[in-house]
Amino acid sequence: MPSTHIAKAPAYWSKAAIVPGIIAIGPMLPGTLAFGMAFGALCAQKNFSLAEVIVMMGTVYGGLSQFVAVQSWPSVLTPGTIATLALLTLTVNVRFMLMSATLRPWFGTLPSWQAYPSMLLVTDGGWLAAMRYRDHGGADAWFYVGGGIVLYLVWLVAAIPGFVLAEQLTDPKKYGVDLVMPAFYAAMLVPAWKGPRRAIPWVVSGIVALVVHWLAAGWWFIIAGALSGAISAGLMDEPEPRHPVGAAA
Template sequence: MATDGLAPPYWSWAGLLLGVRAMLPLLPGQFVFGMAFGALAAQREFSLAEALAMTSFVYAGMSQFVAVQSWPEMLTPSTIAALVLVTATVNVRFFLMGASLRPWLGPLPAWQIYPPLAINTDGGWLLATRYRERGGADASFYLGGQLLSYCMWVLAAVPGYLFAERIADPRAYGVDLLMPAFFAALLIPSWRGVSHAAPWVVSGIVAVAVTSLAPGYWFIIAGAVAGTVTAGLMND
């Protein structure tokens, strides 16, 4: 039985296709973002096989950019530890995102739910939480969107790598703003009025403040924790 008071989770082909369709509007931005990673990998002199291996097995979006940009000329225990730390900093939000899905997906056996959680993405998570808030119970919805997102991300690295010289500076074309813009657009249907906006505001203020005070990607952790604590303290 789900602990959020809604229907328990189950699997179906219909839910899988529904999740795929829900993910379609995000694909153009994700494809261009994936191309930008392929271009960056080429500029950093990774081979195409190495770029595909990273994007297939690491599959971590922004932290892949951070890791490639920070890639040392020689791998040593200390440089590897630094890469692990910086990518963990960027990806720590997924602990909170995964925990938020437990009330819905928790009743499923571990072997059914942990593999899909390994390919969790920001957009897929947000779509899934919106689906659940509306009473949806089919866990296949979550899986369908995430699988399509994974395939698109991996494939997008290839043309990005091959045409690296033409997109040498993704920010010149606004590529770095595509995914944040899509994510912000997806938040609009989740708006519940000013009284529920406090976590969003606190998270944004803390993230901006930490950006100016601390180098690196600590603003992600600080913003996520601040917003989560604020939401937990609210008497809904």
């Protein structure tokens, strides 16, 4: 049976893709802004300085992992508490390693000094937009990088008004800010849907996380959910491809 696989073009740089890339991530900007403001307010409540918040936003760029780290920030830093924060951050951010790996067939055709710095811009929303673009045959690296830079800049400045208005944001439920994170990740599942079978690890991860959250205090439910989902996905066999009746073997 002849293959229907279409080879994708290697990556290249053209300014023509910058605006389409920004338009593609446009719907994510309001959520990113609200997410960043909520993080700035959280930092103010944890007695961080504005300078510390800006440095973290500019250098860490971890989104959810920053929330987890700051929410569990201890009153006194010890080797043990630092190791715990590092483990939590690694667990939450390990998905970026997998996302970067899926971009290698595209960006791997570029020189290393161009490809690897581009991976610093990997985010959940930016990755989804880039993969959709790539699946439709796109190859211009500026589509991904241009949108990623805009997301980064919005995230960088979003914490400032949140920090300044922390007193007004002490109750996130009042403005619906507490819904931003779950709504964003729930929306991400829609384009990632590949059928009921591929959703089994999602279900396993969610159930394990809920059970651990009920049984144990702290952030262990994140680690347990991530590990159980990854293990269940790894144990699943890929279904055999179906061939049309009468097709040559």
